[in-house]
Amino acid sequence: MELFTTYGTLLIILAGLFGFFMAWGVGANDVANAMGTSVGSKALTIKQAILIAMVFEFAGAYLAGGEVTSTIRKGIVDAEVFTDSPDLLVFGMLSALLAAGTWLMVASFMGWPVSTTHSIVGAIVGFAAVGVSTDAVNWGKVSTIVASWVVSPVIAGTMAFAIFRSVQHLILIQDDPFDKAKKYAPMYMFLVGFLMAMVTILKGLKHVFKDIGISMTFGESIVWAIMFGIFVAILGSFLLSKVKRDEALEAGNRFANVERVFAVLMIFTACSMAFAHGSNDVANAVGPLAAVVSVVSSGGDIAAKSVMPSWILLLGGAGIVFGLATYGYKVMGTIGRKITELTPSRGFSAELGAAATVVFASGTGLPISTTHTLVGAVLGVGLARGIGALNLRMIGSIFLSWVVTLPAGAGLAIIFFFFFKAVFGSV
């Protein structure tokens, strides 16, 4: 197509810029939600949280972000409709990125409830349904995605509830909670390591393995994941061996030392949370970018089975890290200071439940909201009578973010879509 030969590079650069812009927004704002619980419960300092976030957001995006990226890239719109007009898909994805990024900025400045995932999904559906035709939207997939937004917090809540109950049962109600905590903590660490490794191997590394010609059976994957889990548990045991019981701390609260053990555990769940967030939310920024690159580089062939270039995921990861470094640390500090009532044993249960849910969802390619999932997990711990007071108004805010963000993302995307079409369409 002539458009792509004339303006191909420009379009890719634009998409790269918009994608980076949105990834920056995710890093600046959204990451703080994922890491705030660790900072608030004083398991991590802000500096440590930023470092963990940088490494594991990046790793999550690069290693396990592929599935969600491909959903955003080609799952929401029906590719067949665009076969004859690939330029519309490119304009659409550009406008979706710009719309979601802009909306994130505006809403953050105004303090309105937003979700990155909802913005981008709303934007893509918006340009496709209004700008092209309602047939251009893969409604089946969209309804699955929307259903996952309801289901994911529920699943995370259930898991967090179960995890916290197991913590209660195995550790907190025992006569010697400190010794029991040290005994069982490596088991939870194994779980964290196993989970991350499993999803990474099964889903994320597929494209990497294909490139270098490795194929693994399911059994082999399990063995590798178990080995990684054991490695994590050993690493954790080493850290735990440094936690000695300090009787002086128990004067105020007899569980002070037990919580110190959980604070170590929380380092690991914080890593998994950052990993999960990276795997899911980076895709929101780079999915449309990947779509643009694929169409432009194949000269307009929508159906071409092109492998997604790794630099796309790298760009997304870099954008998040940049967002964290320039602005995210401030937001994390603010959120961390507000969450003071959460003790490490609770934070751990909630984070593990949420991270597991998000990582699984990423594995299946469903873009869910990390924040909403974490809210579900915290409520799950609350239902197990674990948290002093929870403000249920937050649930209202979640519904509001659905009602506000989806149409806002869609509306902006439609405006940008017609703008791009007018600028480049004459070619």
Next chain:
Amino acid sequence: MVFSNSISNLFGKSPIKPLQEHMSLVVECASKLEPFFEAVLADEWQNASDIFDQIADDENGADDLKKQFRLNMPKSLFMPMSRGDLLGILAQQDNIANATKDVCGLVLGREMAIPSVLQSDFIAYVKSAIQTCEKARKAIEELDELLETGFTGQEVKFVQKLIRDLDAQEQKVDKRERKLRHRLFKIEAEIPPVHVMFLYNIIDNIGGIADTAEQVGNQLELLLAK
């Protein structure tokens, strides 16, 4: 530039610490009954009046804490314990301070002398009422540990034991009250009738303070039952 749907909005202020702070202040107020009555027995009314001022200050402080506590308890809070039970505990705690102030105010206002034959029993009675409050405070102090364990296991048994101690202490107070009343009955003919009436009243109200402390424990037990 912080999202208003930031996860931090999910966390409300836990009511446990404010409740414990209120209880601390209330018990501190009640424990001033002892120096107050010692001053009364020694006929040092200026001293007694100073102590009464302190008691009134504590009572005011407790009232302020109570109001703040209630303001921080919107119905939208989701807590591991019932809002009603917590407010019930708070009200009982507050009654301890109120009753303390009432008793001392009455004694001070009427410059009531305690008959010398009753004095040692009377001080012992006051002390044991204060101890009841102390025991109730101990039980309330366990609330954060209860939350930590999610209201299960050993901790529940431990708190139940504290509540049993509290009940036993209150029964001791009852016993002393009966004894004291009986001794007053023996000498009541020698004292002006109005004064006798108010002495009974004072004895009754001090017993009431211990009763209220026991009520705090009972309310706490309700909280465990759920």
